[in-house]
Amino acid sequence: MDNLMLTETIDRYLAGQMSDKERQAFQEKIEEDADLRSEVELQREVISAIRRQVLRNKVNTFEQNRKKRTVAKWAAYVVMPLAVAACMAACIVLPQVDRVKQIGADVSLYAAAADDVTMAYASLKGQSQVSDIILSANQLMKQQQYAKADEVLVKGLEQVATITKENVQLWYAKEDMLYMRALCAIKQHKVYRSRYLLWQVIQMNAIHKDAAEQLLKQIKEGK
Amino acid sequence: MTRYNLEDNAKLFEAFKTNNNRLVEAYYLGLKTEFIKNLNLRYNCIPADLLKDIYQDAFVELGEKIISGKLKESDLTVPVGAYLFGMGKKIAHKYVKLEEISSDDDTLNDICVASNSDAYFSDNDRELIQEYVAKVAEPCSTVLRLFYFEDYTMFGIAKRMNYKSEDVAKTRKNKCMTKLKEIIKKGCYGQFDADRNHR
Structure with missing residues (x-):
């Protein structure tokens, strides 16, 4: 039986379109032949995956x-009244814009420095264990x-489990480790795990947030 | 889950089977808020956006089970919302288990959702197969959708796709499915084997 015929036969079997005799004979073949x-x-x-794919597209349309x-x-009901209020509020908000820009610049500087893993973690005085783990x-x-x-990173994350945003250096180290775990998961085709880890990175709202969002989008689109 | 009762089960089954998008959409949106709220109460370690993804995964899985006949209306002894929530907990449990976050969710094993433990493929295999299916290009994508999801006959597919005859449609469908299986086997075969050896 060639491959096309086999596909057709399996379709008929799965759809319950075979006669009792034919189905019984085919079932016996399946039991004898592991490849079949x-x-x-x-x-x-x-077939299930095709149905899930169509349903997923539908669900996305529902969301849209x-x-x-x-x-x-x-x-x-809301935007118009808000627009009026926003015009009035602008005179209060504008003076704060410069400060926001300043914070943005600080974060960019830190992000640029942290790009080089070695340099960033060499400066972690007294936290050499964490930097060693990352390296x-x-x-x-x-x-x-x-x-x-991944095993190494899990150990590293245990050490910084209770770290909060106030401890900036270790906070970024924690984010780095989560991001690296996500990359490991992607490389190992662990879709659920990588999605979970990327969401954690995004929640931390630090250096790798944009990259994590991009990766998550690609995973969701099945790239 | 309180808004929906057993009578809704029949309506939702019918909506999925007759491809009634408007009704499916109404149930999708109607069940969503309470599902996410309850799941958040149980697994507050899971981020809000991920809860939405879990809801989508559960709803898609439910639809697939209904369409393929794996789940029959008579099998469902609880309102669909409760069943869906059970599926959601199973999916959420994957995240929780993976990350070894402690969970005292003893009821997880008692939920009405049938166990997947006797499935031929692992969750990881299934995700890989899903990835390949998502990448299928036209015209195979449409032909496979029409045949396996919308239950078109070969005559209907030939007419819709402007093929000369039913035989052309049938050959095209078989070629698409055969090619897709070959690609999956080439891409995943080693991994399937490795997973199976562990079971």
Whole structure:
């Protein structure tokens, strides 16, 4: 039986379109032949995946429709009064803009410095364990040993589990480690884990936020 | 979950089976808020945006089960909202378990959702297959959708796709499916084997 015929036969089997006799004979073949069973199960799963894909597209359309309706509703009842209020508030807000720009510049400077892992962590005085962990995980990732790198990073994250934003250096180190774990997960095709870790990175709202958002978008789009 | 009762089960099954988008959309949006609120109460370690993703995954999984006949209306002894929430907990549990965040959710094993433990493919395999399916290009994408999702006959597909005959449509459908399986096997085969050896 050629491949096209086999696909057609499996389709008929899965859709329950075979006669009792034919189905029984085919089932016996499946039980005897592991390769045939594997082919049937793969086709069953692919059909399910096709259905899930169509449903996912539908669900995305539902979300878009909801957003459009919400925007229309807001435009009618909220945006106009708010626009008036915003004009009045502008004279209070404008003086604060310069300060926001200054904070943005500080963050950019830090982000630029942190790009170079070695340089950034060399400055972590008294926190050499964390910097060693990051550098060692970095080395393992370069050698494509993603599972090992992940194990190292998990240990590192245990050490900084209770760190808050106030401890800036370790906060960024924590974010780095989470981001590196996400990259390891992606390399290992661990979709659920990578999505979870990327969301954690985004929640931390630090250096890798944009990159994490970009990666998450790509994962969701199945790239 | 309180807004929906057992009578809604029949309506939702019918909506999925007849591809009634408006009704499916109404249920999708209607069940969403309470699902996310309850899941957040149980797993407050999961970020809000991820809860939305979990809801979508659960809803898609529910739709697929109904369309493929894996889940029958008679199997459902609880309102659809409760069933969906059970599926959501299972998906959420994957995140929680993966990250080894402690959970005292003892009820997780008691929920009405059928266990996936006897499935041929692992969750990871299924995600990989899903990725390949998402990348299928035209015209295969449409042909496969019409045949496997919208239950078009070969005559209907030939007419919709401007093919000369039903035979052309059938050959095209079989070629698309065969090619897709080959690509998946080439891309994932080693990984499937490795996973299976662990089970």
